[in-house]
Amino acid sequence: MxxxxxxxxxxxxxxxxxxxxxxxxxxxxxxxxxxxxxxxxxxxxxxxxxxxxxxxxxxxxxxxxxxxxxxxxxxxxxxxxxxxxxxxxxxxxxxxxxxxxxxxxxxxxxxxxxxxxxxxxxxxxxxxxxxxxxxxxxxxxxxxxxxxxxxxxxxxxxxxxxxxxxRGVKTDGKLAPSHAQIVRLLSLVRRNAEVKEIENVLKQDVALSYKLLRYINSAGFGLMCEIQSFRHAVTILGYEKLHKWLSVLLISASRDPSAPALMQTAIARGRFMEKIGSAFFEKGELDNLFITGAFSMLHLLLGASLRSALEEMHLPPPIYDALVSGDGVYAPFLKLARALESFDEKQLATLADELHITPDEVNRAHLEALAFADSLQFG
The missing domain is CATH 3.20.20.450 (EAL domain)
Structure with missing residues (x-):
């Protein structure tokens, strides 16, 4: 290269x-x-x-x-x-x-x-x-x-x-109540709970419902129609896509002053992994790649240890392995995403070469991910 x-x-x-x-x-x-x-x-x-x-x-x-x-x-x-x-x-x-x-x-x-x-x-x-x-x-x-x-x-x-x-963001290792509510929603969606059960949780926090619909209807998502309610979202998107967007909601729940920059970076990582991984994984797994990248900064955003936050969500093993131990099929793509945040082009080239990904493919996925993260307008 x-x-x-x-x-x-x-x-x-x-x-x-x-x-x-x-x-x-x-x-x-x-x-x-x-x-x-x-x-x-x-x-x-x-x-x-x-x-x-x-x-x-x-x-x-x-x-x-x-x-x-x-x-x-x-x-x-x-x-x-x-x-x-x-x-x-x-x-x-x-x-x-x-x-x-x-x-x-x-x-x-x-x-x-x-x-x-x-x-x-x-x-x-x-x-x-x-x-x-x-x-x-x-x-x-x-x-x-x-x-x-x-x-x-x-x-x-x-x-x-x-x-x-x-660096320099302090954590106490515990999830805040607002974060715990979203984790509960994630668990319900992961096990395909009844829509009514999920709606009942959302009704306890109107702001969560508003933010979720705002992200789903953002320009970056590219829907042909506007989603009006959670029930409508289930009909149009299905549970897998909703799990992805509840993940966005979770990382945007932080109140730390540094949160806007952290959120945007997390979403850019996730979108990059989703884009660059499309040639390697079935379509159904791409949302998992997105979640892996987005959750790679969860400990900074939520002020809780990564392991404790993930254990409450019952995520698929490839996501957990990549985030906690740096192993598994998603791990090389997370390393590649992190290498974009460096001046070390040699490391980036080596990681891309190991995956047989061309520089042009890396650059295009990188810029697409940035454009997508910018479009969500965090903060």
């Missing part, structure tokens, strides 16, 4: 802990190869939020102009490359094409070209304090955990990029 193009990502989080942009890191041998990889993804491009494009270790050159960039794309210009003649010639041409530019790894002594309206400025916060007057909205990078994010916002940063919100 030496000439392959692979895309990993990290999210951009605002002060309210919501993902408001997706930062895509394009791993390619040349800018021309990066363009080839990006060109084939227009039909699955995530359009809800801005998308930062990082060429990673490559110097941005005018070759990038061969890419027909979507309207929400923003090209990152590393400060280390800003004096390079090819990069200097690229910046005004990006502006002429209406493509926004971000400045990465900014430092107080960075000499920037005049009259460039930088949208965002990414700063390595672990190496230096926030500069007095950055030329755009300041985004912290390199934060270790949630407490460091709080400190960065207090210092004056407008947000942060990275996976810091996966």
């Amino acid at each position: 030496s000439n392959a193009v692979l895309i990993t990502r990290e999210p951009v989080i605002n002060k309210q802990y919501k993902i408001t942009a997706n930062r895509l890191i394009v791993h390619a041998a040349t800018v021309a190869r990066a363009v080839e990889g990006l060109q084939g993804l227009a039909d699955v491009w995530p359009a809800t939020h801005p998308v930062f494009i990082s060429l990673y270790r490559l110097v941005p050159t005018p070759d990038l102009l061969e890419w027909k960039a979507p309207a929400n794309a923003m090209v990152e210009i590393p400060s280390q490359a800003i004096a390079h003649p090819l990069t200097l010639s690229l910046i005004p041409r990006l502006q002429e094409a209406g493509i926004s530019v971000n400045l990465t790894w900014y430092q107080p002594d960075t000499v920037v070209p005049p009259n460039v309206p930088w949208r965002f400025v990414i700063i390595d916060a672990k190496r230096q304090p926030l500069p007095a007057d950055p030329p755009g909205l300041a985004i912290a990078w390199g934060l270790a955990d949630v407490p460091e994010f709080r400190d960065a916002i207090a210092q004056g940063y407008d947000g942060a990029s990275g996976w810091f919100f996966l």
